[in-house]
Amino acid sequence: MSAAIATPEGQAARVWKRFRRHRLALAGALVVALLLASALFAPLLAPQDPTLLDTALRFRAPFTDWRFPLGTDELGRDTLSRLLHGGRVSLTVGLVAMVTTVMTGALIGIAAGYLGGIADTLLMRFVDTMLCFPQVFLLLVVAAFVPPTLLSISLVIGLTSWMEVSRIVRAEILHLKEQDFVAAARALGASRSRIMLRELLPNAAAPILVAATLKVASAVLMESYISYLGYGVQPPLASWGNMLTNAQGYFDTVPWLAILPGAAITLTVMGFNFLGDGLRDALDPRLRMDP
Amino acid sequence: MADALLKVTGLEVHFPIRSPFLRRRTGTVRAVDGVNLEVARGETLALVGESGCGKTTTGKAILRLIDPTGGSIRFRGEEIAHHTPRQLAPFRRRMQIVFQDPYASLNPRMTVGGILAAPFEIHRIGDAKDRPGRVAALLRTVGLPPEAARRYPHEFSGGQRQRIGIARALALQPDLVIGDEPVSALDVSIQAQIINLMRRLQAELGLAYIMISHNLAVVSHVADRVAVMYLGRVVETAPREALFFDARHPYTQALLSAVPEPVPGGRRTRRVPQGDVPSPAHPPLGCHFHPRCPHAMPVCSQEAPASRIVSPGHAVACHLVPA
Ligand SMILES: Nc1ncnc2c1ncn2[C@@H]1O[C@H](COP(=O)(O)OP(=O)(O)O)[C@@H](O)[C@H]1O
Ligand code: SF4
Ligand SMILES: [Mg+2]
Numbered sequence: 001m002s003a004a005i006a007t008p009e010g011q012a013a014r015v016w017k018r019f020r021r022h023r024l025a026l027a028g029a030l031v032v033a034l035l036l037a038s039a040l041f042a043p044l045l046a047p048q049d050p051t052l053l054d055t056a057l058r059f060r061a062p063f064t065d066w067r068f069p070l071g072t073d074e075l076g077r078d079t080l081s082r083l084l085h086g087g088r089v090s091l092t093v094g095l096v097a098m099v100t101t102v103m104t105g106a107l108i109g110i111a112a113g114y115l116g117g118i119a120d121t122l123l124m125r126f127v128d129t130m131l132c133f134p135q136v137f138l139l140l141v142v143a144a145f146v147p148p149t150l151l152s153i154s155l156v157i158g159l160t161s162w163m164e165v166s167r168i169v170r171a172e173i174l175h176l177k178e179q180d181f182v183a184a185a186r187a188l189g190a191s192r193s194r195i196m197l198r199e200l201l202p203n204a205a206a207p208i209l210v211a212a213t214l215k216v217a218s219a220v221l222m223e224s225y226i227s228y229l230g231y232g233v234q235p236p237l238a239s240w241g242n243m244l245t246n247a248q249g250y251f252d253t254v255p256w257l258a259i260l261p262g263a264a265i266t267l268t269v270m271g272f273n274f275l276g277d278g279l280r281d282a283l284d285p286r287l288r289m290d291p
Numbered sequence: 292m293a294d295a296l297l298k299v300t301g302l303e304v305h306f307p308i309r310s311p312f313l314r315r316r317t318g319t320v321r322a323v324d325g326v327n328l329e330v331a332r333g334e335t336l337a338l339v340g341e342s343g344c345g346k347t348t349t350g351k352a353i354l355r356l357i358d359p360t361g362g363s364i365r366f367r368g369e370e371i372a373h374h375t376p377r378q379l380a381p382f383r384r385r386m387q388i389v390f391q392d393p394y395a396s397l398n399p400r401m402t403v404g405g406i407l408a409a410p411f412e413i414h415r416i417g418d419a420k421d422r423p424g425r426v427a428a429l430l431r432t433v434g435l436p437p438e439a440a441r442r443y444p445h446e447f448s449g450g451q452r453q454r455i456g457i458a459r460a461l462a463l464q465p466d467l468v469i470g471d472e473p474v475s476a477l478d479v480s481i482q483a484q485i486i487n488l489m490r491r492l493q494a495e496l497g498l499a500y501i502m503i504s505h506n507l508a509v510v511s512h513v514a515d516r517v518a519v520m521y522l523g524r525v526v527e528t529a530p531r532e533a534l535f536f537d538a539r540h541p542y543t544q545a546l547l548s549a550v551p552e553p554v555p556g557g558r559r560t561r562r563v564p565q566g567d568v569p570s571p572a573h574p575p576l577g578c579h580f581h582p583r584c585p586h587a588m589p590v591c592s593q594e595a596p597a598s599r600i601v602s603p604g605h606a607v608a609c610h611l612v613p614a
Binding site: 179180181183184185186187188189190191194198199202203205 | 351354356379380383384386387388390391392395396397398399400401409410413414456459463
């Protein structure tokens, strides 16, 4: 008795259809794509060396000299080149922090949700404790012990912001683990790690993907906060955060030095947030993530 | 029964009821409250009872998917009620389950090939090279084309999914398969196909089944023996003919009278049970059936009736049956 196989439209096609209807999400995706491309090709796109000083050329205004399309800063460095290279640094921090956050949050969330009992209680108490402290405070405490490098900053941001991801993933796992496909895996004798990683994790992909997108935005923002407090990416390496920080002394006289990196950060945060919202609606209209 | 494959004695599964506030224990759901069952090699035992009486919980406890809070589960002569996961590993190959809901029982993010290869991966049977062949053979056994392996569960109908679930249950060549209402979620037109498939496989592979159902009519022609369950307890167990023609428990009699198609020659006394099924959180004292029983006597609300043998293989738990 061979049965014909029904072929309803694929899941991916349905997700894309819902995503396409979301105008802001499409715009977000475009912005994100452009930002990533410009970061990737920064060395090719930048007209100047971003670290080249020339004090004779300080504080050039944007659109006044074709060699410095967006002007120069207090040390005569080309702002456009610094924005492109700084974007590379800021987005790297954002992506590495996001990967750290999502991996930590997903593993802790899955373990707490699936194992339950004592493990769940301990892990969630740990989450609650971490959440008692503002992230900036945690960051500054760690920064006092760890010298700020690109990698350490990214990891520290990632390791202080996974808590809400773990809560989202845990909630999803609590729902999933009651389903019979998990009971089927247990009846076959599957190990707990196989059930968590092979059966449950792929089913939690949607909320994890949404959280990941939103986390890139918050990590970029966090990098600029801590730059402002002096613990961010260290000069001469440019990041949007330290460009903004350097600009604070000249804000009333040379405002574009702050406005340009500020706009880049805003654009990035908005782009990733719209993309994340669109993914959430397209993947699962029920999903909601608290800020 | 000399060669019992499975012997369940006094099985209990009590779930705590916790208050949402501080999660204090405020009560107990006696989902399974002293179940006795036996299954011989190659036979089909039907486990029948109204929705909520504890059939699924019984099945899952036998498979050790839910921890029993009491009683004994002997499988192939070995007590497994308290086995650790490691000790259970060899038993996992010998007992399997087909679930009621063909949608929730297959992982939506795995291909059918992945789902059917899992049993071999978990038990390290064969190697990666010969798994596609094994999967194709399983699919053929349940009447699906080998191309099905590349597809995802949502691309299949309910009946096809149930075939996949059956294939997974058979992958490790078990001795016992628990079918938890395997056709109740399917179209009536498909139900017979799946039942026939399961019967054919039983004949070919020498499987024993526990067929769970809330409908006596559905199991009437597949079962060798029938166990009738009410509110966490088995009230009557009998060979099929004896159950249909010589039911002794008032609850079994009531169920039979509610079967729309009378069994030919069967007794047909219109006695649909009165009232609602009580909650297993507050089961009645004594015989759980006494608030609905037309024959209830004073002793029924005080003492739980013991199971008594009325003829070979026919046991009844009712005070009406003399000791
Ligand atoms: N995990 C659980 N926690 C608390 N109560 C449960 C749980 N699982 C089942 N129950 C209760 O146990 C009783 C029996 O359920 P079940 O075994 O699913 O019955 P059936 O399969 O016969 O319909 C029901 O009252 C159900 O609400
Ligand atoms: S024990 Fe009493 S109440 Fe229970 S079924 Fe028998 S007669 Fe009815
Ligand atoms: Mg059930």
